[in-house]
Amino acid sequence: MTNPGGKNNMKKFRIIMLLMACTLFLAACGKSESSKKGKDNSSNTQLIGQTSNKYYQGVIKNGHYQTSKSRGVTVQQNDNQLNLKSFENGLLNISKSHFSTDKYIFQEGQYINTNTAEKWLDRKTKKNPEGLNPSGKDTKVPMYLQQIDEQDFMTQQNNSLKISGMTIGVGINSVYYYRKEAYGAIYQKKLTNSEIKEQGKQIGNTILQRLRKNKDLKNIPIVIALYKQAPNDSLVGGNFFAYSVNNDGATKVSSWQKMNIKNEVLPSQSSKTNNNDEDAFDNFKSQVQNFFPNLSGITAQAHYVNGKLSGMHVNITTQFYGESEIISFTQYVQTQAEKYLPSGIPIDISISSTEGMQSFLSRSSSSKEFYSHVFSSY
Incomplete structure (x- = not known):
């Protein structure tokens, strides 16, 4: 009389042995692959x-x-x-x-x-x-x-x-x-x-x-x-x-x-600054300040290479806290920057308060328009 349980046990034993063999094979492959990676830093x-x-x-x-x-x-x-x-x-x-x-x-x-x-x-x-x-x-x-x-x-x-x-x-x-x-x-x-x-x-x-x-x-x-x-x-x-x-x-x-590289502050106290650059910034500054009086200051860092203006970073400090004010102000700054600031150079404009950055504007040397982003409170 045959023993069904014995056949089942033998079948299980074969399956277990097959799985163990597969595991050992994969482990060996893994070890070989790992060794290759250890030698090849590029991996x-x-x-x-x-x-x-x-x-x-x-x-x-x-x-x-x-x-x-x-x-x-x-x-x-x-x-x-x-x-x-x-x-x-x-x-x-x-x-x-x-x-x-x-x-x-x-x-x-x-x-x-x-x-x-x-x-x-x-x-x-x-x-x-x-x-x-x-x-x-x-x-x-x-x-x-x-x-x-x-x-x-x-x-x-x-x-x-x-x-x-x-x-x-x-x-x-x-x-x-x-x-x-x-x-x-x-x-x-x-x-x-x-x-x-x-x-x-x-x-x-x-x-x-x-x-x-x-x-x-x-x-x-x-x-x-x-x-x-x-x-x-x-x-x-x-x-x-x-x-x-x-x-x-x-x-x-x-x-x-x-x-011959120089960095100058605008508005400048130095006679070395290019008058045209100074005038352009002064016009931009006066327009912005006249429209929005609640400003703590507007300054710029002008970057010169071989006596030629090659870039500008403008910092505007405000006393605005309402998001609608910041959005309106950013839009106005963008229109005045495109109208008055020198063309053909990269310009960044940071607008911030005591609470941190409020908005940011940027223009590449090949572009006429500024990209702007307002940092929301949420």
Whole structure:
């Protein structure tokens, strides 16, 4: 007599053995695939899509954006945040003129880490021979170097990314701030243009020599750009004044190219500002203030390259809190901006109150009309 339960048990046993075999096979495949991924770094690297050829593609590794290892490291607290913005934006514009957005992929600096940046930004001493600021007492010898920024430019080769270019920004103080005693009064010493240029070029040359010691950076083009920091009380950021392109593994800067870049505040107290730009802004400002008197102020930062206006950012501070007021005001600002502000240049207009940003307007250099957006309270 046959045993139905025995047949069922045998059938179950065969199914279990088959499943175990499949599991072991899949595990082996998974292990093999995992080993391949471990050897091929490119499998963990992704590129951020490029929405416009004005911008670089970025790099994501292991699901995370590659942040800079040295950004934000400065000699002391930088009270002028406009310096940081002008420094980073200006450096990116310099990079674009040497590393095409169509050919290169942008990666935040990965070779100068936080520890290295801190050493370089400190004074040169026996304990810190790598310091790029001169040795001596704070009350007598200025700290010239304020900040360093690194930008890496990659190219794709055999499904992987390779470092193929680099830009280094070197921020030099225009005013040296120091204390004679801990928590004491802050003193300042204005540095001459000749000091700023001399120190900047010397420091840039030393940084180039140090970077070339890394085998990955031995033969790539390295751009060194020198930036003059604006004083802490300035209403505009600083500006780049020289750069050098170092090809073919050069370990010493052979020449520096002068840059004529200026940032001016409008309305201006300086006679250097272009009268036509000043008049255009004054007309815009008076029209807006006459129509809406509840304004705390209207100022602009005008950006000049080789004496020509190349961009403008307008800040308007209001006392409006009702959304209908903000919408009406934004629409009026747009009509007056299109009528009075200079054409053919990019312009941003920020409208804000003590509660924060209320609306924003923007126009590209090739457009005649402004795009606007009102930030709703909900």
